[in-house]
């Protein structure tokens with residue numbers, strides 16, 4: 001996309017094909033290029049800058065399947081000015097897209113190893129393309145565990161898909177919520193309480209973690225406690241972003257630009273910064 | 280005069296012939312910008328010729344203070360750098376990136392069709408040549424190139440001036456290895472020499488383009504004595520700088536010092552006004568503003584220079600990543616002298632001294648580094664990080 005779009009600040013116009021409600025405030029959008037032109041290729045964990053006409057732009061992870069590059073899928077939570085406009089767009093509406101940006105999850109390098117995915121809340125969105133990849137190439141990977149936490153059952157993304165995944169024998173899905181009514185069949189408690197039960201060989205495992213910073217901190221501690229080394233853990237960071245290009249400065253995190261050096265980082269490379277406050 | 284002068288040649292142009300040099304640049308169709316006085320301020324503005332230069336003026340700079348003074352000669356470049364830098368031309372502080380027009384549910388992008396100014400920068404100091412090289416790394420040598428910067432930079436003609444011992448109260452270019460003599464990145468570099476009764480410029484040719492300009496200007500090959508006289512002007516400047524900064528291990532020093540109490544101490548004085556970053560010739564931060572006209576049918580995207588001293592700058596989750604003034608000052612200083620090395624392979628500070636001069640409370644980056652360095656040993660036992 002960058003190749004045929006020499007000005008990296010100029011969005012390309014996409015059309016909203018479908019819009020699906022995930023939770024009270026979160027929607028999944030399917031976008032296509034008008035006229036069904038060339039494909040949009042990306043790597044799991046990358047994000048786009050989505051532009052709503054006149055409203056502004058927000059970094060949003062790509063949440064669709066990397067193999068289905070004719071549609072671009074994003075899951076957006078309505079929290080403010082731009083995300084509200086995006087969530088309100090109807091099929092046929094147009095959005096601007098710049099991207100894909102950022103460093104992806106290392107799915108290819110993980111071949112032959114056990115996979116542990118720990119997601120909190122909206123953090124499942126940037127991990128879903130990786131999950132699709134693992135499922136599509138299931139034989140290339142060892143044991144596969146997904147630990148997903150949300151505040152309540154109503155806050156879980158991709159409910160139907162989770163159910164389908166739960167039915168697979170080669171993929172263990174642990175969904176857990178902070179609070180739930182009597183009809184909830186899953187676990188109750190934060191994701192870290194599930195990690196002790198996850199099945200993986202610490203000597204041969206890669207863990208991918210995405211969620212609120214505090215959740216990631218405790219998850220990393222727990223994974224280290226289970227015998228993973230910092231180099232076996234990947235985290236996805238969030239910062240204020242204006243350009244996605246490594247030019248505007250806003251996403252700086254110590255020596256890193258989260259938009260181009262991240263958002264996915266191998267934990268050992270950022271460990272010292274992860275623990276510092278107000279960096 | 281018809282044979283082109285080779286790159287690297289040293290020539291002499293008499294001050295009386297200097298107007299012809301600017302006229303020759305002007306004839307090539309450049310928009311000439313350079314030092315000039317406006318409302319009593321030393322700025323970089325449009326020049327029509329030599330008459331617009333601040334002849335016979337100099338400056339005194341100290342932490343938090345800038346004062347223009349008369350010289351007792353008619354030197355054309357007898358002052359240092361003012362508040363502005365060339366970055367305002369290469370990286371315009373407020374710039375329209377594009378427009379978009381709406382039609383029903385649809386909209387269309389309208390890329391800008393502006394004429395890009397072709398600048399000639401007159402009187403660029405060595406520290407600012409280094410600052411441009413630093414911004415080249417940011418805007419041209421990363422994964423994404425900034426097209427706005429790129430065209431302006433590639434087209435610019437650069438007439439550098441070696442510093443002549445004036446207005447260097449807050450500079451520390453020698454410490455940073457960035458001056459006071461221009462060594463690269465210019466078409467022509469001048470040293471203004473004013474020994475008793477004489478007034479001439481030693482000109483070093485940096486490019487064929489620079490040599491071409493000289494074709495139309497009376498000049499002669501420089502003699503050994505003239506070259507030596509110019510060298511001693513620059514040497515005197517180097518010996519007279521008002522500030523020094525010990526760069527030895529400064530990145531590691533700052534990486535070790537995230538919890539140093541000096542940050543609280545400086546935060547108590549710092550107004551968080553961001554002046555230091557507005558005047559900094561390497562600061563590149565900007566924000567994006569998306570707006571619509573009153574009808575809502577035309578949207579515009581503007582790029583505006585931004586600074587890391589605002590709370591909004593790092594806004595996330597209804598709050599700021601750096602809510603405390605201490606953390607914001609730390610971001611600025613640590614970026615300039617530490618994280619910049621990891622990001623761009625060079626220092627983000629070129630020692631021009633602008634942040635010291637234009638800080639309303641006179642905070643001095645060299646003094647802050649000295650204080651952190653000197654007190655580090657006594658703080659060894661505290662909870663410093665170890666990067």
Ligand SMILES: Cc1cc2nc3c(=O)[nH]c(=O)nc-3n(C[C@H](O)[C@H](O)[C@H](O)COP(=O)(O)OP(=O)(O)OC[C@H]3O[C@@H](n4cnc5c(N)ncnc54)[C@H](O)[C@@H]3O)c2cc1C
Pocket residue numbers: 047056057058059060061062075076077078079080081082083084122125126237238239240241263594595596597598
């Ligand atoms: C790399 C990256 C990937 C992201 N992926 C996604 C994604 O897949 N889906 C998604 O919905 N969001 C994602 N986000 C977050 C999203 O970019 C922000 O929610 C969005 O920029 C907010 O813009 P706004 O104009 O709608 O809100 P604003 O008007 O700027 O903010 C209004 C309100 O939103 C809240 N808010 C602002 N920023 C955030 C934030 N980052 N997180 C939570 N609340 C916020 C504030 O508390 C404020 O009250 C991602 C962010 C990054 C950096």
Ligand code: SF4
Pocket residue numbers: 249252556559561562563564585586587588610611612614615
């Ligand atoms: S010091 Fe601040 S304003 Fe300057 S480049 Fe760094 S983050 Fe941006």
Ligand code: FES
Pocket residue numbers: 240241242243244245246247248249250251252257258259260
């Ligand atoms: S978002 Fe602009 S530099 Fe990262």
